[in-house]
Amino acid sequence: MIRDITLGQYYQVESTIHRLDPRVKLGGTLLFIISLFLFHNWLGYLIAAIGLCSVIALSRVPFKFMVRGMKSILFLLLITVAFNLFLTPGTALVTIWKITITIEGVKTALTMAARLTMLIIGSSIMTLTTTPNNLTDGLERMMRPLKVVKVPVHEVAMMMSIALRFIPILLEETDKIMKAQLARGADFESGNIFRRAKAMVPILVPLFISAFRRANDLAMAMEARCYRGGDGRTKMKPLIYSRADYMAWGCIVLYLVISIVLGRIAF
Amino acid sequence: MQLILDHVDHVYEEGTQMARKALSDICLTIPKGQFVGIIGHTGSGKSTLIQHMNGLLKPTSGHIYFEGEDIAEKDYDRKKLRSKVGLVFQYPEHQLFEIDVFTDVCFGPKNLGLDKKEVQLRAFNALRKVGLPEDLYYQSPFDLSGGQKRRVAIAGVLAMEPEVLILDEPTAGLDPKGREEILRQIKSLQKETGMTILLVSHSMEDVAEYVDRIIVMNRGSILYDDVPRKVFQHYRELEEVGLAAPQVTYIMHALRERGLPVDADATTIREAADEICRAYGIA
Numbered sequence: 001m002i003r004d005i006t007l008g009q010y011y012q013v014e015s016t017i018h019r020l021d022p023r024v025k026l027g028g029t030l031l032f033i034i035s036l037f038l039f040h041n042w043l044g045y046l047i048a049a050i051g052l053c054s055v056i057a058l059s060r061v062p063f064k065f066m067v068r069g070m071k072s073i074l075f076l077l078l079i080t081v082a083f084n085l086f087l088t089p090g091t092a093l094v095t096i097w098k099i100t101i102t103i104e105g106v107k108t109a110l111t112m113a114a115r116l117t118m119l120i121i122g123s124s125i126m127t128l129t130t131t132p133n134n135l136t137d138g139l140e141r142m143m144r145p146l147k148v149v150k151v152p153v154h155e156v157a158m159m160m161s162i163a164l165r166f167i168p169i170l171l172e173e174t175d176k177i178m179k180a181q182l183a184r185g186a187d188f189e190s191g192n193i194f195r196r197a198k199a200m201v202p203i204l205v206p207l208f209i210s211a212f213r214r215a216n217d218l219a220m221a222m223e224a225r226c227y228r229g230g231d232g233r234t235k236m237k238p239l240i241y242s243r244a245d246y247m248a249w250g251c252i253v254l255y256l257v258i259s260i261v262l263g264r265i266a267f
Numbered sequence: 268m269q270l271i272l273d274h275v276d277h278v279y280e281e282g283t284q285m286a287r288k289a290l291s292d293i294c295l296t297i298p299k300g301q302f303v304g305i306i307g308h309t310g311s312g313k314s315t316l317i318q319h320m321n322g323l324l325k326p327t328s329g330h331i332y333f334e335g336e337d338i339a340e341k342d343y344d345r346k347k348l349r350s351k352v353g354l355v356f357q358y359p360e361h362q363l364f365e366i367d368v369f370t371d372v373c374f375g376p377k378n379l380g381l382d383k384k385e386v387q388l389r390a391f392n393a394l395r396k397v398g399l400p401e402d403l404y405y406q407s408p409f410d411l412s413g414g415q416k417r418r419v420a421i422a423g424v425l426a427m428e429p430e431v432l433i434l435d436e437p438t439a440g441l442d443p444k445g446r447e448e449i450l451r452q453i454k455s456l457q458k459e460t461g462m463t464i465l466l467v468s469h470s471m472e473d474v475a476e477y478v479d480r481i482i483v484m485n486r487g488s489i490l491y492d493d494v495p496r497k498v499f500q501h502y503r504e505l506e507e508v509g510l511a512a513p514q515v516t517y518i519m520h521a522l523r524e525r526g527l528p529v530d531a532d533a534t535t536i537r538e539a540a541d542e543i544c545r546a547y548g549i550a
Binding site: 176177179180181182183184185186187201202205206209210 | 318321349350359362363374379423
């Protein structure tokens, strides 16, 4: 049940996308997300979808696996669509009782849905194809210039990598605790929203306690190995751009130019 | 037969790259009142197996029957099943959450929809059965020692008054004294209530003294299923799968090889001592 959440999980398989430098993937994802908000017409979304599909195909992560991650944000997606559909003023399309659906509403609802879906899938490709360690390495490297203005880049990256590393551990822990409470007759599925929220207490309390315990153990283990922050720390695998990475950057720029030029044409 | 497993298979994350077969073709029948030890190396499928018995996991193929009814059936009441087949997980103290010990133990019976009096009576009885000192009943469970927390967690399952009690490594991480105390209490529980008990462990020593039957798991299937003395005769094969017979088995076999006419089937220290005395003619 709980394993269905794929957001922020790594899917291990050998592929071109997996081998790319994390900086390319981070930058590419960021630019892709920005591009989604620049389009004025459907052509832009079409190009974005084509780009996304080709990356998915290259990544060799099963599409099924990505869609499974979407389930967790389905609710958010539906709310967004509903709000846009019913609350956008404009030319009336259909009126049922007091509810009016406008043409503008349908348009915004559709674009919002497309945007959100692609945004989520786009960013999950990044996390599905990059190990958390690689990802934070890339981030640390990209944010290095900020050190000049006294941003603790290494510490932030370390916190992020720890947080990411703990996602699967805590998921597993949640699964275990859930099962243990189910075995004691707990019921998480029936009742109204308040009863269900209350039913979460037997999971949340043990989960928090175990998270604190793990954090404590980890801090101890890091200190025992003389960890003392980023100063003078070297990397075992320093990030170096290869030819494939430069080519990937080329593709990203090409995509950006095409999609923005075509996506901003007013019909 | 109280619990029947019929050709049960289980595959984790079926249909993905990470698919792993955890159980293959498990056939078991467990009669009422038996004390069964399930032994296996880490990753041998013990924990997966027991989670099938109260319906937390569904078999990929095969059937499980509890008191003659298929528990995978659509209209089967799995919540009721969980009150009849109590499952105590590994490190059960990690599931404690209430403000005091007594309230925490009440959680199980309260979920069964019993009235308040009955809930409290059951909680009280369960806490007494696990031998927790009464002055701890209204303390926070987080202030107790490891062994005490473990007892509280076991009481939390016992309070549901299950007919079958399954314990997953109830002695893990306890000192020898705590281990023996818990095992002895489980044994007396079985004698007093006639409960069926399944004890999962990776230590033969723990199990040998208490159980009627040992099931040895290896790589998701059953390797041996017999009374302890018969299982320990295969001590060489057990070593090959990363397990070991109790130390007395080795001593008895060694004595036999050196020419002392002892019966090497002794499984506990007491039996072994008696046997050696007999061989020397000291009654």
